[in-house]
Amino acid sequence: MESYTASLIWFVLWPLVIFFSYKFVALNIKHFAKMERLEELEKANS
Numbered sequence: 001m002e003s004y005t006a007s008l009i010w011f012v013l014w015p016l017v018i019f020f021s022y023k024f025v026a027l028n029i030k031h032f033a034k035m036e037r038l039e040e041l042e043k044a045n046s
């Protein structure tokens with residue numbers, strides 16, 4: 001019974017791990033694009 005509970009918890013957690021990893025990567029890509037735009041604006045203004 002113990003192994004079934006552990007495997008069930010594991011299978012429930014995997015989609016959550018994948019979802020939060022995707023959100024984290026998407027946020028980082030968005031932030032990187034924003035920083036690149038700011039860098040280009042600084043170069044254009046100087």
